[in-house]
Amino acid sequence: MPEQYDVIIIGAGVVGSLVARALSRYQLRLLLLEKHSDVAEGTTKANTAIVHAGYDAKPGSNKARLNVAGNRMYDNLCAELDAEFDRCGTFVVALSEEDLVTLGSLYKRGQQNGAAGLRLFNAEETLRHEPSLTKEARGSLYAASGGIVDPFQLGIGAAESAVINGVELMLETEVTGFLFEHNRITGVTTNRGDYYSRWVVIAAGLWADDLMHKAGLDGFAINPRKGEYFVLDRRSSEVVHTVLFPCPTPVSKGIMVTRTVHNNVLLGPNANTIRDKGDLDVSAAGLDEVWSGALKLIPGLAKRDIIRSFAGLRAAGSCDDFVIEIPGDPAGMVVLAGIESPGLTAAPAIAEEVVEMLREAGLELAPNTHFNPERKAVRRFAVLTRREQEALIATDPRYASVVCRCEMVTEGEIAAACHEVIPARTYDGLKRRTRLGSGRCQGAFDLPLVIGIMARELGISPLEITLKGGHSRFLARGTKEVDA
């Protein structure tokens, strides 16, 4: 008799990982499958990192309901998962008379949705909160309940918390198809073998439609929408204190200027529908669009502060709302699809909803009395007090050795991240866990050192260290070695 899970969750992004964690509160055998080399590798790692208040979505929609519900869960969730979260408030800025009308309807919609802490500000009040904002600002919609989060720590934290509570995680494991018995799904086939389960949850983000087709569900498509971004140097106090949106358009919330929880400034995204789900390229035209869009809000931005650009794909579905359902045919499956913005905000509420749907569908949920909600991130030396730093150095002298000068990341943190619940196995994985290489020099100084430290900690050759798994190795060969 093959191994039998109660639930297999496909996709260890923030949604799948939070679903796995929510289910781990019960006595269930759970398997979380991820095709990438790390968790939180898809849309979770490349978005605007905003916790939305909930005035955008149409009243009555899944988006509206789960946005507001998810938003309320953030303080508690981020405290449990040790992910940085700042309910700093958000502004939608009106730059014209027309925009002021839009603000009015957003305000109304927000109230219908139950979004908390909404206020309409005039130009003067708006500029008092954000003095670098364009003098063209006519007013704003302020949302006290909006905020910013570290999406890497949230995603990784959710997955680690799930693993701490007994979820089995398999990385680099791609679901290739489903196993059926009559019209019920009984498991999945993967590149690493078959796994049997009573229930399967599709939380595959950009790839949700491909899996739905494999399960025999047609009529839904993911149309990836690319957004490009700039990251500016960690001097946000001079630029923006909170989150600034322009007035939204039908396809996008517009190009915004926001502070990140680490006090960088993030500009973007634009919105272009593309076909290729692996296309994360940035284009000259796209970046120009982002820059000029951001200038409309903050005219004083300086290009010399740019330290990085990137692109992320939103998993936009062919219907307007989040798809959250148990299709019935085939049975034994929960579909979570089209989780685009405000998906990050809604994710914890989606996870709770999945639990309730499974309960109603007959899955027996006996509480897991050993459930531990707490998970700790790798401690960041740079933000500790002097006394805490000394204590940490006393436990491991490698905390006194700084490897990344821009972000002050120490060798102790790198070593710790390589031995975490879900270890960092790639440079990017390390970066998301420690902020290594996220500063102004973008890793130019630390890379040669980090390759050596990772090789030692992971017990592999420096030649095997990769940027992001697969064929992304840094080194080709030793010097004096001759290519075959």
Add this chain to the structure above:
Amino acid sequence: MRLLEADVLVIGSGPAGLAAAYQARVSGAKRVTIIERNREPGGILPQCIHNGFGLRIFGRDLTGPEYAQRWLYQAQEAGVEIMTRTMVQSITPDLRITASGNGTLVDIKAKALILATGCRERPRGALGIPGARPAGIYTAGTAQRLVNIEGYMPGRRFVILGSGDIGMIMARRLTLEGAQVMAMAEILPYVSGLRRNLVQCVRDFDIPLYTSTTITEIRGRERVESVVMSAVDEHWQPIKGTQRELACDTLLLSAGLLPEIELARLAGVKLDPVTGGAMIDERQATNVPDIYAAGNMVHVYDLVDSVSESALRAGCKAAEACSGHEQPCEPLLPLVAGENVHHVVPQYVHIGAPRELIIELRVKLPLEEPAVVQLTAGDKLITSERLRYARPSEMIALRLRPEQYQQIGQAPCLRAAVVRASQIKTRG
């Protein structure tokens, strides 16, 4: 935790830090300590295994490690203390410094501080190259460290963006290590590094060099697979139809150096928006009392000898400052960039007590003909010097002698300019 007191504390042990510390000690500072974040002293020099160092100071054509070793011997003999594997975390304007390294935090109280933190390379993000973000994109200096110190080749087929000195030197080095250098692309119409490197590292090794050309796209999802090269117009905009895809697995960036000013900023040191480095007066002193700056963190030099020379000035003045030597109190006169001058250092000059002054500058545009560098105060020409040519890649130094000070008079500022020699003649 350790507590340390120093008369002169030097941050960085590269060609500036070693020379500054040596000179501070020789000039009478009792306790001189260097803090170095790397495992070994020398800053970037240990990985610069090519020659071309020290001709002016030591009268010998040395490699980087040899040049560092000479200064290291001199500094150690003079009694300089060096703390390696130690990184400064914070500096307050009253010169309290916290550093960490070797398993401990260190608090340091210094009477004078010399910032010799060098420079860093412009990374990809700052260049804004469109395309994918795979492995295989390195700054030339990172590649140099991997090859010369760590003993690894970061790729097999290289394209180099920019024609800075490190990029040209790496083109030769990688070729010698059995790699293929497919192309070097420079967005400017001329090479940005030194002529001797162009000849010895690029032409002598048949490296294809394309000027007025840049990389407009990086391709490859996991590892670099190719780059797209395009010709650019005079506004650096890619010209349609000139794209050319080059297969390669590595892109090296050699597109400019930026002063490393993280610590200077913490200490409240004023920065020059053009050089990106610390603003100084003729003593290498910054706006913060008892903080001096030297070498590439002031402005990026072309030759290592000049880096060390600027540090000798800083070392001497820092030693004087901490021994209670009287500090100049006469007014500061700004020194500004005039015609065809990109930037000029020092940014301020004390004009009271005459002392010899060295003015360093770089031109904006190349003049491949005899030129003249001039220093003026209002309408008055203070001094000038003839040059065979003027190139942005080569720093120009102009010496102002004590007796020339008197001519400055009441001018609001000093101005440096570089003009064609022929222009002077026609002006009569």
